[in-house]
Amino acid sequence: MKIASIVGARPQFIKCAPVSRELRKEHEEILIHTGQHYDHGMSEVFFEELRIPKPDYNLGIGSGTHGHQTGAMLGAIEDVLKKERPDLVLVYGDTNSTLAGALAAAKLHIPVAHVEAGLRSFDRRMPEEVNRVLTDHASDLLFCPTETAVANLAAEGVTGGVHLVGDVMLDAMNYNRMVAEERSRILDEVGVEPGDYLAITVHRPSNTDSRENMTAILGALGEADRPVVFPVHPRTRKCLSEHGLLAEVPENIRVVEPLGYLDMIRLMAHAEKILTDSGGVQKEAYMLGVPCITLRENTEWVETVEAGWNVLVGADKKSIVKFVSEFMPPRERRYIFGNGDASKEILRSLSEYKGVRYG
Ligand code: UD1
Ligand code: UDP
Numbered sequence: 320m321k322i323a324s325i326v327g328a329r330p331q332f333i334k335c336a337p338v339s340r341e342l343r344k345e346h347e348e349i350l351i352h353t354g355q356h357y358d359h360g361m362s363e364v365f366f367e368e369l370r371i372p373k374p375d376y377n378l379g380i381g382s383g384t385h386g387h388q389t390g391a392m393l394g395a396i397e398d399v400l401k402k403e404r405p406d407l408v409l410v411y412g413d414t415n416s417t418l419a420g421a422l423a424a425a426k427l428h429i430p431v432a433h434v435e436a437g438l439r440s441f442d443r444r445m446p447e448e449v450n451r452v453l454t455d456h457a458s459d460l461l462f463c464p465t466e467t468a469v470a471n472l473a474a475e476g477v478t479g480g481v482h483l484v485g486d487v488m489l490d491a492m493n494y495n496r497m498v499a500e501e502r503s504r505i506l507d508e509v510g511v512e513p514g515d516y517l518a519i520t521v522h523r524p525s526n527t528d529s530r531e532n533m534t535a536i537l538g539a540l541g542e543a544d545r546p547v548v549f550p551v552h553p554r555t556r557k558c559l560s561e562h563g564l565l566a567e568v569p570e571n572i573r574v575v576e577p578l579g580y581l582d583m584i585r586l587m588a589h590a591e592k593i594l595t596d597s598g599g600v601q602k603e604a605y606m607l608g609v610p611c612i613t614l615r616e617n618t619e620w621v622e623t624v625e626a627g628w629n630v631l632v633g634a635d636k637k638s639i640v641k642f643v644s645e646f647m648p649p650r651e652r653r654y655i656f657g658n659g660d661a662s663k664e665i666l667r668s669l670s671e672y673k674g675v676r677y678g
Pocket of ligand 1: 330355361383415
């Protein structure tokens, strides 16, 4: 089969790495990068570290408002799909690149496979939630990481083509965990000791765009009695600067540029606790057995909360301070994200897929 994979943002590079490796054993892959993320540290570094083949197309769409960005992607992806005529299009996650890819393919009657299907936060103010729902309803094959995701789809009447395969981020983690340990020097570089620091990432508009939320989060971390390492997403850096908060970051917080995947895994693995509003980081904290404090009111990864390893605190300063000092998960940590063979399962289903192009 000729399969076109569409990626564009940081988490999608990580998700596509293990799938692409499997896919290329049996099929032809055309890799399309929308260019949604374009800084070296947000894009190229992942292709280098994860040895993802160079994209066949980089559409160079870049940043913009939701409508302009998604619309520009839609047109540019359509042009490539019409030229390449793939048998199937593979999209990942819940970004604007995901939605544009799924929509462009569906309109051309090319079957769509969605990796990380069925996730719901039930919060339509999140741009990702709209992308998830629309992408799932435009997809022919839906690869779900968790049982909750399968149930979410069923509740919306989506049952055909649904496969519970586990989470491809676990595949990526397993493949790279030891490599990160051997190669990454990040703890020395930022000057922290294993187990004696907090790691934080923040990039959701609900936090970054609110001066009040960012003040509460930084204020709470400033009260921690240990160092905090904060790799800052470009959106967050821009917002902190606009809010006039960049110069006021408390002294114990070490603000660094976005990290490559290997540095990020090593940083998370040895943190005492992780604070985040990222979806991927919540999962990785669980995979690594590090307690996670989620700076949101809701999550798609409800199993991590039910298991007692993740707690939702929003951007409430008092709660953050309390959980940073008191949060203690149970000993047990059951398998939530499958066995680390999600990519192989996806390939099995793709190879067996009998749906043919409609056009
Ligand atoms: C996007 C996704 C989000 C995902 C996140 C992963 C959507 C709607 N959002 O959010 O789901 O969790 O990626 O990181 O698709 N910027 C740069 N350099 C870059 C990329 C972005 O400076 O390489 C800055 C620009 O100012 C841009 C802003 O970051 O306007 C936001 O980028 P964008 O891709 O629109 O959304 P993210 O917040 O990154
Ligand atoms: N990540 C990274 N460097 C960073 C921050 C995150 O490599 O500085 C990785 C992280 O380990 C995870 C993925 O990026 O694999 C998560 O992406 P992000 O938080 O940007 O998006 P989300 O998962 O919320 O969509």
